[in-house]
Amino acid sequence: MADLALAVRTDEFGGLDWLSMPGQDPAMVAHLIETLSAELIPVNLIERCWVRDIAILTARLDFLRKTQWAMLAALMEEIALEEATANRCLPAREKLERPLLDTAATAQLLSNIYANRGPVPGTDDPRLQRLLGKAYAARTKQIESLSQMEFQVMRERDRIIRCRDSRHEIQVSELLEMIEKGLLDSPVDPTAGIRYAPATRDD
């Protein structure tokens, strides 16, 4: 919580108070901002804005992925319960022919996803595969929507990363040009922050 308080206090783009809403992961955003800042060393407002956006979008991406899995798992649990109920009425021979995934296993899967305790179990179990297929079939539209949103968020995040990278490339090439022409007497300290020139013309 201390990290979040710090992130909210130091945020200069309208605040991050909405991170306290259910479904958000403030600790993850705060950690990402901290890690990215240490890695990318944002030197001015523009770069800080990009770092903040990358962190928010990454956390959002994580939420969408987890949501997708949680939705599937909830559905699988429901289907497993329905099948277990229907199975009680079946004769013993048919029960053997239709092996079912017990509800405890799906419940475990669900709790793992909600509690963010490691990855989802492997889908090598044919019973799990069958349930997964049924769940997909039942909620194709919603799952597709979530996938599309995930793709959109990822594309936006990558665009911001590319934007930041291209800007740095231009800065470095200009710096090299000036060094080649002997216009720099002393080396530039990258951590000191890059100063922009006052515009000599504005067309």
Next chain:
Amino acid sequence: MTDTAARSEAARAASRQNGRRSKGPKTVLGRQVSARNAFKHGLRSRQTIAPGILPTWAMMIELKLRATIGTIGQNRREHLDRLLPLIMQIDQVDRLIAGELAKLHAALVNRASLGVADFDFAALQTLFNYRRRFSAARDKCLVQLTKYGFLFPFDREKLTGKRSKKRKRRLKQRPAPAGGAEL
């Protein structure tokens, strides 16, 4: 065009009766209220925010940008004026998205009823679209703001001898001076 003679007395009486009924709001307040009847989120409208009503954090952004970029002429001023509302809109969309995600989260936690089926995914997708659009426009403004005098307080063209493509094109298009005409 309706012919008056062709209309029956009953139809004319009905028209008179309808005309006596409400014809919409008349007071200024009523008109203002009804003008927002179809308002959903306001994200599609172009926002112009007067400097006087900018929140403190947005004013701080403006100050910091001025300190970072340097002198701001008319062209840059326009980009800056566009940038601040965009940053505010991004903040607004982020809050709306957080609200929608909270609803989705609640639907998932309450998995007994599996309320996900009722969740409006299209609304969330629209908000993501807006977020992406505003963020792209913001970055375009930022690029325009830092276009000239990129790294050091010198004129790039004078120092590096490199001319921009736009300037090269302009110089090419300029008509050559008529030499020897005065002789």
